[in-house]
Amino acid sequence: MPTADAEPAQQAELALAWLPLDVDRAYRLLGVLLDGDETSQLAALAALREAGPGLLELRVAALLEATNPAVRATAGRALGASPRAGPDLVRRLGDPESDVAEAARDALVALGPAAWPALLDVPADVSDLCRVEALAQATRQGAPTASTRLGELGATLLTRAERQARLETWLLDRSELDELARAVGEERRRLARLGLRALGHLGDLNALDLAERALDSHDPVHQADGRQLAARLLGRRGARMARLLARPSTGRPGPLSRILEDALASESALVRAVAVEASGRILPPGRAALLLRRVATDPDPLVQAEVEAGLGRLQSSPGGAMLTTIEKLLFLRAIPTFQPVETEALRSLAELFAVQRYATGDVIFVEGEWGDRLYIVTEGQIVISSGGRDVIRLGPRHYFGEMALFDGEPRSATATAVQETTLLSLDRDAFYRLGRRSPDVLVGVIHVLSRRLRDANEASAQQRVSNGS
Structure with a gap:
């Protein structure tokens, strides 16, 4: 019997050894590993790939949604002998990690004709990419009507x-x-x-x-x-x-209301959400309210949040209203670092930013303390000081504290609100989680930081030359 302090791989091997003797006990032991950390989960999934998921099929299928792509991929391979897992595997065909998508394809191939129903009848809430890949997989496996449906x-x-x-x-x-x-x-x-x-x-x-x-x-x-x-x-x-695939080079501006109405009817929730924000911002209040109420029953949470915020601002003073994801996105877009980032990736980044408010005189961080956050000013003004001397004042659409995202070293200056100020803040862990999914965000920040460092070095060199002349 495996002991509690045995390595996960050893526990999984011992569980497999129990299979011919006591199936229930073997799967209970593997179930315990599935409840553990990622190392334990990977050991259990490797064993279940050999033994078949059996009683643990639903729990293995749930790990197709795990954060760790290695866990998702191994779970997919473990489900290769489970016909009921077809719909869950189809959803992973569009996984951003190629290893996970490949594991799902391998498992569907192993299922053979048993996978055809899941490949041909994809649920409505599955992404377009999954739908394409499912019908392509069905075509490769020779499923009837698959090639026609793909066309x-x-x-x-x-x-x-x-x-x-x-x-x-x-x-x-x-x-x-x-x-x-x-x-x-x-x-x-x-x-x-x-x-x-x-x-x-x-x-x-x-x-x-x-x-x-x-x-x-x-x-x-x-x-x-x-x-x-x-x-x-x-x-x-x-x-x-x-x-x-090429941007339209000719056209004519359309009437504003018609543009927004068409955008609000888009199949893309992100397009609809951006259109909602724009409607509340640039249309006359009466027209904006009418348009927003028309989409108030939109099923997507992102769009719902924008509609509620837009109607709230039209009905009362905007002071103190929380920033929505799209409003955060617009602040980020105004910053050179984030201008090249695609809208969907920028939306993911915007969702990670927290809104923080400071009264006049509040200290945001102190020189010498450890830092782990980037800040963006959305309203008000802050002053950066070092050694008791003011260095620079920053207003809306400026950001500061970005070095903390990379080095975690003590702050080189103090930041203080000089009037009522609203900031967006992002901590290092959240930034790196997004960076693993969208490397262009990290590349953009690194590019701007390197340019700032180069400019600072050039200014310092010029100052030394001036002092020496």
Whole structure:
């Protein structure tokens, strides 16, 4: 019998040894490991891959949602002998970690025809990417009607991308709707890429990957080559998809209300949420309230939060209202570090920022204390001081304390609110969790920090030259 202080791998091996003697006991022991830390979970899942999940199938399926991608991948492989796990495995086909998606594919292949119902009848709440990958997997496994359905899905994605493109042309030269235009453009490209992928699974996917990389190039010659290759591979639909990956170059600004109404009807919750924020900000109060009430029953929590906040501001003073995710996103977008980040990644980052309020004279942090937070001023003003001397004053859309995200060293200065001030703050652990999912966020911050350091070194060198002259 395994002891409590045995290594998880040893406990899992002993549990497997119990299988021929006492199945219930063996699975109880593996269940204990599944309740443990990630090392214990991985040991149990490796054993269950050999023995089959059996009585623990539901608990193994739950680990497909684990934070650790290694746990998700091993759970997927352990479910390869469980036909009932098909729907859970299909959801992991769109996992951002390629190892997890590959494990799900391997498990579905192991299930054979038993996986076809889950691959062909994907629930409505599953992402477009999962839907494409599920039908592609069903096509590879020879499921009846799979290739026809995959072609129909590609055509549907093309139609949806074209709707976004039409809306985007109306947003051209509407500077007050820049963020909405960006969200719509990203949705257009996402749908076009998925459409290309769906159609590519019916032909030469490797060649289509080359076409997509060429289309993503900033070189006009490469882009033209990508369009030609997509057209040769997929005919007229490929050419249309390729055009949809390029930002519209012509168009005319549309009427404001019509633009917002169309955006509020988008299938993308992020586009709808950005449109809600814009409606409350730039439309006359009566028109804005009418439009927001029309989408008050939106099923997405992000959109609901924006509607509630927008209606609240229209009905009362905005003072003291909590910042919504989209409002935080707009503050982040105004900062050079975050301008290149895609809207979906920036939304994930915005959700991690906490709102903090300070009265005049409140100290935010003190020189010499350990720091682990970045701050952004959204309202008011703070002063940065060192050695008892004021160094700089910062107002809205400025940020400070960013070095704490990287080195965790003592603060090099003191920050104090010089009037009533509202800040957004992000701690180091949350920043790195997001950075693992969206490396472009980390790259952007590092780029700005290196530029600041270079500027500071140049200023210091010039000062030394001036002092010596």
